[in-house]
Amino acid sequence: MNRVSPPRGFPVSEFETRVKNAQVQMQSSDMDGIVLTTPQNFRYFSGFNSQFWESPTRPFFLVVPREGLPIAVVPSIGGPALETTWVTDIRTWPAPRPEDDGVSLLDSVLSELPRRFGRIGWEMGRESIIRMPIIDFDRLRKNISNIEFVDASPLIWSLRMVKSVLEIDKVREACLIGSDTFDLFLERVTYGATEVQMAHEFRKTAFECGIDNAPFVSVCSGLGGYTQIIAGPHEIAQTDGQIMFVDTGLLFDAYFCDFDRNFAFGHINDAAKRANEAVWQATQAGIDAARPGITAEDLWAAQNKVLDAAGAKSGNNVGRFGHGLGMHLTEPPSNMPGDKTVLKPGMVMTIEPGLEFAPGKNIVHEENLVITEDGCELLTRRAPIEMPIIQA
Amino acid sequence: MNRVSPPRGFPVSEFETRVKNAQVQMQSSDMDGIVLTTPQNFRYFSGFNSQFWESPTRPFFLVVPREGLPIAVVPSIGGPALETTWVTDIRTWPAPRPEDDGVSLLDSVLSELPRRFGRIGWEMGRESIIRMPIIDFDRLRKNISNIEFVDASPLIWSLRMVKSVLEIDKVREACLIGSDTFDLFLERVTYGATEVQMAHEFRKTAFECGIDNAPFVSVCSGLGGYTQIIAGPHEIAQTDGQIMFVDTGLLFDAYFCDFDRNFAFGHINDAAKRANEAVWQATQAGIDAARPGITAEDLWAAQNKVLDAAGAKSGNNVGRFGHGLGMHLTEPPSNMPGDKTVLKPGMVMTIEPGLEFAPGKNIVHEENLVITEDGCELLTRRAPIEMPIIQA
Numbered sequence: 001m002n003r004v005s006p007p008r009g010f011p012v013s014e015f016e017t018r019v020k021n022a023q024v025q026m027q028s029s030d031m032d033g034i035v036l037t038t039p040q041n042f043r044y045f046s047g048f049n050s051q052f053w054e055s056p057t058r059p060f061f062l063v064v065p066r067e068g069l070p071i072a073v074v075p076s077i078g079g080p081a082l083e084t085t086w087v088t089d090i091r092t093w094p095a096p097r098p099e100d101d102g103v104s105l106l107d108s109v110l111s112e113l114p115r116r117f118g119r120i121g122w123e124m125g126r127e128s129i130i131r132m133p134i135i136d137f138d139r140l141r142k143n144i145s146n147i148e149f150v151d152a153s154p155l156i157w158s159l160r161m162v163k164s165v166l167e168i169d170k171v172r173e174a175c176l177i178g179s180d181t182f183d184l185f186l187e188r189v190t191y192g193a194t195e196v197q198m199a200h201e202f203r204k205t206a207f208e209c210g211i212d213n214a215p216f217v218s219v220c221s222g223l224g225g226y227t228q229i230i231a232g233p234h235e236i237a238q239t240d241g242q243i244m245f246v247d248t249g250l251l252f253d254a255y256f257c258d259f260d261r262n263f264a265f266g267h268i269n270d271a272a273k274r275a276n277e278a279v280w281q282a283t284q285a286g287i288d289a290a291r292p293g294i295t296a297e298d299l300w301a302a303q304n305k306v307l308d309a310a311g312a313k314s315g316n317n318v319g320r321f322g323h324g325l326g327m328h329l330t331e332p333p334s335n336m337p338g339d340k341t342v343l344k345p346g347m348v349m350t351i352e353p354g355l356e357f358a359p360g361k362n363i364v365h366e367e368n369l370v371i372t373e374d375g376c377e378l379l380t381r382r383a384p385i386e387m388p389i390i391q392a
Numbered sequence: 393m394n395r396v397s398p399p400r401g402f403p404v405s406e407f408e409t410r411v412k413n414a415q416v417q418m419q420s421s422d423m424d425g426i427v428l429t430t431p432q433n434f435r436y437f438s439g440f441n442s443q444f445w446e447s448p449t450r451p452f453f454l455v456v457p458r459e460g461l462p463i464a465v466v467p468s469i470g471g472p473a474l475e476t477t478w479v480t481d482i483r484t485w486p487a488p489r490p491e492d493d494g495v496s497l498l499d500s501v502l503s504e505l506p507r508r509f510g511r512i513g514w515e516m517g518r519e520s521i522i523r524m525p526i527i528d529f530d531r532l533r534k535n536i537s538n539i540e541f542v543d544a545s546p547l548i549w550s551l552r553m554v555k556s557v558l559e560i561d562k563v564r565e566a567c568l569i570g571s572d573t574f575d576l577f578l579e580r581v582t583y584g585a586t587e588v589q590m591a592h593e594f595r596k597t598a599f600e601c602g603i604d605n606a607p608f609v610s611v612c613s614g615l616g617g618y619t620q621i622i623a624g625p626h627e628i629a630q631t632d633g634q635i636m637f638v639d640t641g642l643l644f645d646a647y648f649c650d651f652d653r654n655f656a657f658g659h660i661n662d663a664a665k666r667a668n669e670a671v672w673q674a675t676q677a678g679i680d681a682a683r684p685g686i687t688a689e690d691l692w693a694a695q696n697k698v699l700d701a702a703g704a705k706s707g708n709n710v711g712r713f714g715h716g717l718g719m720h721l722t723e724p725p726s727n728m729p730g731d732k733t734v735l736k737p738g739m740v741m742t743i744e745p746g747l748e749f750a751p752g753k754n755i756v757h758e759e760n761l762v763i764t765e766d767g768c769e770l771l772t773r774r775a776p777i778e779m780p781i782i783q784a
Contacts, residue, residue: 008588008627051608052622054641055722056519057715076709080752081623095711096726098518124526126490127448134516134526135543151527196400204599207592215607216443230444231473235400249446317468319487323449330447334488360472 003176005210006169008253010047012086014166018045018159019064025155026066026121033065033113034121034152035106037131040254040327041123041156045070047085048078049254051213058095059132061106062087065113073106103136110144121152127332128153157332161324162346168370170255171326171348172379175368178250178257179381180209185246191265191392195219195233198244206250216249216258216329224272225361229260229318229354238390240266245364249329256329258350259366259380264389275357276387278310283365283383286322286335286351290369290376296333296341296349303335303353312355318364322352325368347371348379395568397602398561400645402439404478406558410437410551411456417547418458418513425457425505426513426544427498429523432646432719433515433548437462439477441646443605444470450487451524453498454479457505465498495528502536513544519724520545549724553716554738560762562647563718563740564771567760570642570649571773572601577638583657583784587611587625590636598642608641608650608721616664617753621652621710621746630782632658637756641721648721650742651758651772656781667749668779670702675757675775678714678727678743682761682768688725688733688741695727695745704747710756714744717760739763740771 022045026034036042039053042062053060058075065071072078072087075095082090093105110120122137123130130137141149163171185205189198199219206214220232221244229245238244247260262276282303289302303321304312320339324331325348333341335349343349349371354364365383369376414437418426428434431445434454445452450467457463464470464479467487474482485497502512514529515522522529533541555563577597581590591611598606612624613636621637630636639652654668674695681694695713696704712731716723717740725733727741735741741763746756760771 048623050623051610054608054720056521056720057722057726076711077620077622079709080620084623092709096728097711101518122526126493126525128525129448129521129523130526131521133518133520133545134514134522134529137526153525200599200602200604203605204596207596207599210592212592213595213607213609214605216446217605218443228469228472230469231440231442231476249443317471317484319468319489328446328448330449334449336488 006173009049010166014164015045015047015086019070021159022064022155023066025158029155030117031066031119031121031150031152032115032117033063034155036062036064036123038123038129043254043327044160046072046087048082050081059102061102063109066116067114071109073102073109075102101136103140107140107143110147118146119148119150121155122149123153123156124149125151125153127157160326161332162344163326163348163370164346167255167326168346168348170253171257171368171370174211174250174252174255174257175379177206177209177211177252178248178259181206181211181250182261184209186388189263189390191390192237192239194235194237195221195244196235198238198246199233202246202248211250212253213251214248215251216247218247220245222361224269225275225358225363227360227362229362229364238265241269243268243272247366254327256325256327257368257380258325258329259368260364261383262363262387264387266389266392268387268389271357272361272363275355275363277385278307279353279355279363279365280383280385282306282353283351283367286353287367287369287376287378290343290349290351290371292343292345292371292373294343296335296339296343297337299343299349299351300335300337303351307353307355310355318354322350322366324348325350343371345371345373398565401441402558406556407437407439407478411462413551414456414547415458417550421547422509423458423511423513423542423544424507424509425455426547428454428456428515430515430521435646435719436552438464438479440474442473451494453494455501458508459506463501465494465501467494493528495532499532499535502539510538511540511542513547514541515545515548516541517543517545519549552718553724554736555718555740555762556738559647559718560738560740562645563649563760563762566603566642566644566647566649567771569598569601569603569644570640570651573598573603573642574653576601578780581655581782583782584629584631586627586629587613587636588627590630590638591625594638594640603642604645605643606640607643608639610639612637614753616661617667617750617755619752619754621754621756630657633661635660635664639758646719648717648719649760649772650717650721651760652756653775654755654779656779658781658784660779660781663749664753664755667747667755669777670699671745671747671755671757672775672777674698674745675743675759678745679759679761679768679770682735682741682743682763684735684737684763684765686735688727688731688735689729691735691741691743692727692729695743699745699747702747710746713746714742714758716740717742735763737763737765
């Protein structure tokens with residue numbers, strides 16, 4: 001491969017823009033600041049990129065005030081690493097300190113923020129969590145008089161949903177490496193191997209192809225179709241009649257691709273073959289429809305029309321036909337009835353129709369794209385219209 | 393390798409025991425049930441093992457009542473997968489449903505629990521988070537009259553801290569594969585390569601050696617010692633005088649190993665050499681001290697004594713010399729002053745002394761062990777006393 005990977009990290013100007021955009025929204029939604037506690041949001045505004053979030057022992061806080069620069073409130077172990085980011089105001093406490101792990105320090109930082117609205121935003125709402133003990137959050141909320149804690153999730157997601165050119169470069173790279181991985185994996189899929197063995201082979205291949213990390217490799221299978229797509233791999237051998245689903249979230253510089261491919265073993269029966277083609281066509285309809293100005297619901301409808309024509313029953317248990325994609329494997333919006341989010345250039349989406357064509361028999365396809373000024377750019381190498389059949 | 397890996401998953405009896413032990417504690421701590429929302433705790437009581445937790449869109453709830461069997465309250469996409477676990481009472485809602493993602497369903501389940509104490513435990517405290525939007529948690533807490541939400545973290549951690557034989561088998565396997573990985577990696581470390589390249593090589597090697605997943609591979613380096621150990625890899629080439637630290641959390645069947653190794657390039661200066669030996673000896677002192685009946689603080693003291701004698705300054709920014717280990721990369725207790733947790737057979741611990749032997753120059757070692765009836769069993773293949781030096 002002679003492809004040149006995009007550089008890692010972001011220039012300072014990127015973070016300045018993100019903070020500025022957040023501050024405009026804080027102003028219009030009456031917030032004096034927002035507090036970020038989760039890896040992706042902390043990184044979004046600070047550039048701090050670490051796998052240490054795997055350890056639940058110590059909370060990390062980033063305070064973005066309505067005016068001025070972010071303040072990092074982090075355990076001592078994080079101090080030196082934060083100094084290598086663009087953040088200059090770094091406060092640390094000696095951690096772990098179970099009786100007061102950052103709470104009093106954060107309290108003092110929040111209390112000193114210039115107060116105009118008396119409201120601080122937190123990751124309290126949809127598709128968001130707060131990564132700190134809730135008894136500490138409750139304590140803070142009670143202690144800081146005259147400051148109300150409010151939901152900043154809509155603000156944060158509205159920013160993160162529209163990706164910058166440099167963010168799109170990272171997702172594109174993840175998708176390219178993921179596509180290379182599936183191509184190479186197809187040569188290596190072995191008749192009779194188990195889901196667990198296939199998942200190992202897939203991950204090995206992904207690292208050979210140059211991915212940074214492979215948090216999500218779901219391998220599920222069933223005779224002539226699969227029942228579910230989220231809990232696998234298991235020790236189930238792929239022999240005649242099995243259909244195997246491999247879904248993957250691979251990371252390049254902490255940005256995901258998220259797409260799947262299907263494999264048949266020995267032979268594929270007619271019902272599965274027809275279902276597979278219908279789902280492929282539904283995916284194509286989604287890709288063809290994707291452009292600025294339509295809604296996530298429209299993106300669902302374009303796919304659903306094809307599946308309806310193919311005689312689909314009323315939906316499947318996934319609940320939607322794709323979603324946003326970025327630093328999280330799934331992000332808002334959801335391609336489903338009721339999601340009126342208007343697509344804009346820079347939004348990275350998955351197109352993910354699924355069809356339960358017989359009781360407990362599903363076929364799901366998925367591709368990734370980015371909305372452009374006049375349509376979309378497909379980021380993944382398109383699945384073949386016919387499911388590959390692996391022979392003994 | 394002719395080693396036979398332990399089987400994946402657990403027999404139903406394992407879950408029955410865990411639930412029974414939790415119920416004994418619920419009884420003595422006045423709780424009518426506990427609610428689990430995070431991957432590790434949900435799996436601990438249900439056996440549900442999925443990478444789908446990477447998607448933040450949908451919450452999952454497991455209710456373990458004071459008496460009787462667990463109740464899963466999960467989004468529709470999780471229904472079929474839950475049916476393959478030992479849990480039989482599975483309630484689903486069509487998700488995503490932003491206006492009510494599981495809240496009213498969970499409300500009804502909790503409201504119908506036999507009420508004796510009027511208290512329900514949640515993952516509210518130390519080293520715990522609640523994986524659902526806090527506005528939904530607040531809504532539930534307010535709506536369910538006469539039920540108080542209390543902290544169940546001490547209950548949960550007290551159970552999870554002491555591992556069963558089958559759990560130890562999984563950590564042992566992760567440690568063995570991790571040890572194989574470091575042995576093979578040593579043959580592949582290349583003078584002049586960057587931290588990023590080394591991390592790729594390490595992960596590739598880990599998958600060759602048979603690991604399931606590699607969420608944590610921290611590669612950090614510095615001239616004659618490193619400043620920090622949590623934010624890496626970066627594009628820093630390993631040339632003469634560099635010391636490179638590779639710390640890894642690898643998963644076998646969702647159980648972690650967590651240990652590190654150090655590598656010098658070209659040559660190692662005397663100060664770093666002395667520091668490295670002191671930290672190795674401190675690790676040995678920790679291993680030698682580990683036995684039932686002493687405390688986590690004692691485990692710290694045994695290591696600290698060696699570092700003190702070697703002329704250590706007052707500690708380092710890590711804040712402790714090791715911790716518990718299991719389904720999380722780090723778990724309670726902490727080997728540090730003030731942690732009076734008494735070690736018991738079945739507790740899996742890391743021994744992790746660190747020494748800042750000059751400003752900004754650290755050496756950190758780490759091994760994993762399990763407390764046995766009469767001492768401990770070392771689970772990792774011990775690091776060499778002399779740091780390997782990689783030549784150009």
